[in-house]
Amino acid sequence: MSIPKARRPANQSQLELGGSVRSDDFISSNVPLQLTAVIESERSWLKLGLKEVWNYRELLYFLAWRDIRVRYKQTALGALWAILQPLLGMLVFTLLFTSLSGVTTGNLPYPLFAYSGLVLWVFFANSVTYSANSLVGNANLLTKVYFPRIIIPTAAVAACVLDFFISCSLLVPLSLWYGVKFSASVLLAPIFVMLTILLATGVGLFMAALCVKYRDVRYALPFAVQLLMFVSSVITPPSLIPEKFRWLFMLNPLTGTIENFRTALFGGSLNWTSLMAATVVTLLVCSGALIYFRRVEQSFADIV
Amino acid sequence: MPPIIRVDNLSKRYRIGALQRSYFSARESLMNSLVAPFQRRRSEAESSVVWALRDVSFAVQPGEVVGIIGSNGAGKSTLLKILSGITKPTVGRAELYGRVSSLLEVGTGFHPELTGRENVFLNGAILGMRREEVKRHFDSIVAFAEIAPFIDTAVKHYSSGMYVRLAFAVAAHLEPEILIVDEVLSVGDAQFQRKCLGVMDQAAHTGRTVLFVSHNLSAVNHLCRRGIVMVAGRIKFDGTQTEAVANYLTGYNEIVSLRDRTDRAGSGEMRVVAVSINDAQGRALDEAVSGQEIDICLDYESAQGFQSSRVIAGICIKTQLDAPVFLQHNRLTRVEWGALPARGSLICRIPKLPLPPSNYRLTFSLMDGSNYLDTMDNAFELKVAEGDFFGTGEVPPATHGCCLVEAEWRLEAEGNHRQQLGESDDVDQSVTRSLA
Numbered sequence: 161m162s163i164p165k166a167r168r169p170a171n172q173s174q175l176e177l178g179g180s181v182r183s184d185d186f187i188s189s190n191v192p193l194q195l196t197a198v199i200e201s202e203r204s205w206l207k208l209g210l211k212e213v214w215n216y217r218e219l220l221y222f223l224a225w226r227d228i229r230v231r232y233k234q235t236a237l238g239a240l241w242a243i244l245q246p247l248l249g250m251l252v253f254t255l256l257f258t259s260l261s262g263v264t265t266g267n268l269p270y271p272l273f274a275y276s277g278l279v280l281w282v283f284f285a286n287s288v289t290y291s292a293n294s295l296v297g298n299a300n301l302l303t304k305v306y307f308p309r310i311i312i313p314t315a316a317v318a319a320c321v322l323d324f325f326i327s328c329s330l331l332v333p334l335s336l337w338y339g340v341k342f343s344a345s346v347l348l349a350p351i352f353v354m355l356t357i358l359l360a361t362g363v364g365l366f367m368a369a370l371c372v373k374y375r376d377v378r379y380a381l382p383f384a385v386q387l388l389m390f391v392s393s394v395i396t397p398p399s400l401i402p403e404k405f406r407w408l409f410m411l412n413p414l415t416g417t418i419e420n421f422r423t424a425l426f427g428g429s430l431n432w433t434s435l436m437a438a439t440v441v442t443l444l445v446c447s448g449a450l451i452y453f454r455r456v457e458q459s460f461a462d463i464v
Numbered sequence: 465m466p467p468i469i470r471v472d473n474l475s476k477r478y479r480i481g482a483l484q485r486s487y488f489s490a491r492e493s494l495m496n497s498l499v500a501p502f503q504r505r506r507s508e509a510e511s512s513v514v515w516a517l518r519d520v521s522f523a524v525q526p527g528e529v530v531g532i533i534g535s536n537g538a539g540k541s542t543l544l545k546i547l548s549g550i551t552k553p554t555v556g557r558a559e560l561y562g563r564v565s566s567l568l569e570v571g572t573g574f575h576p577e578l579t580g581r582e583n584v585f586l587n588g589a590i591l592g593m594r595r596e597e598v599k600r601h602f603d604s605i606v607a608f609a610e611i612a613p614f615i616d617t618a619v620k621h622y623s624s625g626m627y628v629r630l631a632f633a634v635a636a637h638l639e640p641e642i643l644i645v646d647e648v649l650s651v652g653d654a655q656f657q658r659k660c661l662g663v664m665d666q667a668a669h670t671g672r673t674v675l676f677v678s679h680n681l682s683a684v685n686h687l688c689r690r691g692i693v694m695v696a697g698r699i700k701f702d703g704t705q706t707e708a709v710a711n712y713l714t715g716y717n718e719i720v721s722l723r724d725r726t727d728r729a730g731s732g733e734m735r736v737v738a739v740s741i742n743d744a745q746g747r748a749l750d751e752a753v754s755g756q757e758i759d760i761c762l763d764y765e766s767a768q769g770f771q772s773s774r775v776i777a778g779i780c781i782k783t784q785l786d787a788p789v790f791l792q793h794n795r796l797t798r799v800e801w802g803a804l805p806a807r808g809s810l811i812c813r814i815p816k817l818p819l820p821p822s823n824y825r826l827t828f829s830l831m832d833g834s835n836y837l838d839t840m841d842n843a844f845e846l847k848v849a850e851g852d853f854f855g856t857g858e859v860p861p862a863t864h865g866c867c868l869v870e871a872e873w874r875l876e877a878e879g880n881h882r883q884q885l886g887e888s889d890d891v892d893q894s895v896t897r898s899l900a
Contacts, residue, residue, distance in 0.1 A: 226575055298573075458552045
């Protein structure tokens with residue numbers, strides 16, 4: 161068994177992006193060595209290092225792939241759960257709201273209303289929960305290997321995207337069953353999916369970083385996520401909310417995203433106010449989480 | 465030639481609180497800041513901080529293989545973690561001029577539910593290999609690990625040996641310019657360890673720069689050309705690997721009085737409080753010479769009321785690499801002490817010291833029947849200088865054998881030899897074989 165000679169490195173470097181070093185004979189050559197990493201106590205908190213993350217995209221892919229593999233290997237129903245989660249939710253809420261309280265959802269049959277909201281919601285809730293626990297769950301990686309830490313919670317969100325697409329596929333037979341046609345604006349739906357992914361990543365990053373230091377997050381989060389559902393127009397139309405509090409409802413970026421996602425799927429006019437609010441809040445949350453994460457990630461290995 | 469690694473005044477501070485309890489609950493830190501807003505800052509200023517690394521500076525040239533040695537807690541792993549980028553230094557700076565791979569543990573990120581094949585790709589990605597690289601080396605990795613028939617079996621069904629072999633096989637195919645390796649060779653069986661050392665040797669001979677932490681001093685001696693000794697977070701010695709190993713080992717003897725040593729075992733009813741060597745005339749020696757007649761004295765004290773007529777005193781002489789050379793105790797020579805006074809010396813006379821010039825480590829033990837009264841490793845450093853063991857003026861160096869043996873050589877003609885053996889060629893051959 162032999163180790164091949166050190167070869168010309170790929171453009172990717174382990175620590176930080178730097179130049180490449182001529183390597184086959186780099187000891188004897190006169191080419192000066194190039195600096196690939198500087199290790200210092202402080203790093204500018206403005207430096208987000210997104211380029212470095214890009215260099216590690218394969219790791220992101222493999223971690224997400226691992227999460228999916230493991231999740232499906234250990235469950236009897238596997239990918240079916242991706243559909244069962246929102247489907248069972250739909251059945252429960254349909255029973256609850258239509259037969260007991262008589263909520264009306266316009267032209268859209270309530271089951272379709274609930275399911276289209278639940279697919280985005282389940283994705284958001286799972287992503288945030290998985291990524292919040294991801295750093296603590298991968299403590300051995302944090303203390304033994306270097307890579308941009310942001311990869312771990314991001315991979316957890318990425319692993320949930322697949323589930324989302326699987327659960328979305330049920331929308332087609334459901335709408336056929338209820339005789340509702342998709343509108344042409346369905347082409348806009350990916351925008352709202354992207355917004356949800358961004359928001360889930362932002363919240364996930366923030367919670368993951370917080371959870372390294374305060375394990376309370378693990379216990380508080382499931383409860384908080386549960387509560388959030390009731391103010392996100394997932395199962396109830398915003399028309400049910402008293403006018404006075406509707407602005408508060410709108411501040412929740414999920415409200416605007418889910419509402420407009422539904423509109424994009426089944427037609428109607430987009431709610432531009434809620435869309436703008438959702439976009440702005442999502443971007444704020446995302447960039448805030450990113451900055452916070454980069455600032456505290458240096459201490460992860462020491463305290464996890 | 466400019467260095468490939470430059471480390472300037474690197475220091476790392478840990479809070480002791482943070483070491484003992486790694487995470488906090490929100491309530492605690494909320495309460496702390498409410499109840500005693502200044503407490504943290506005050507305790508921090510006091511003795512609750514520990515410097516795992518203090519003012520460490522060195523430079524490494526391309527192609528150098530550097531062994532870092534030191535006892536547990538000396539800061540070796542912290543240094544490697546900082547150079548790998550895993551944790552930040554509190555003060556100081558390091559510059560690296562090449563692609564770095566660090567191997568602080570084998571099998572980081574292995575998932576028991578995944579198959580061997582899947583784990584190879586996952587672990588490769590974690591170690592910074594690209595998918596193409598892993599694909600290119602895949603067959604070679606599987607061959608190295610010797611697990612070809614099980615490559616599509618979930619790793620949780622592997623034996624621990626198979627697991628470690630596969631994990632190391634992936635790491636063995638890293639192609640960095642700078643390789644940082646923590647104590648990872650201590651896993652697996654002897655055969656596997658030899659294989660790992662072979663890989664490290666290859667890496668060292670292909671122009672890679674290697675930083676290597678190990679407790680295996682003979683591995684450091686063999687693989688490295690330079691050694692750094694760390695003590696309590698600082699660099700104590702930086703030089704050739706042999707000097708470094710010697711320096712590390714002599715460090716044991718800086719504590720002179722055995723009374724203060726806590727690294728002892730046994731009931732303590734009888735304790736050795738000093739070890740010394742005297743010549744035949746009873747004069748204390750700093751160092752002995754090969755072939756000299758010496759007394760090794762174990763000065764003891766026993767607790768009040770301790771009575772035993774079965775005390776066995778033993779000494780073991782070991783090389784610097786901890787290989788025992790010989791053991792001697794008074795049951796071997798059928799000597800009994802009778803009633804022991806409360807204080808005294810148990811003396812072992814060695815008529816002709818059979819050790820080539822070098823430094824040796826002395827381990828002693830006092831036993832009462834089968835119970836240990838007192839025992840201590842590296843209690844004393846026995847320094848042996850060149851001496852005329854054979855009475856011929858010629859002394860073989862310690863590298864050619866760790867003990868000196870009196871012997872006689874003679875020549876016998878072929879006929880005589882046969883007759884004496886009284887056997888056929890077969891025996892002759894088997895003797896030759898066993899010698900080989």
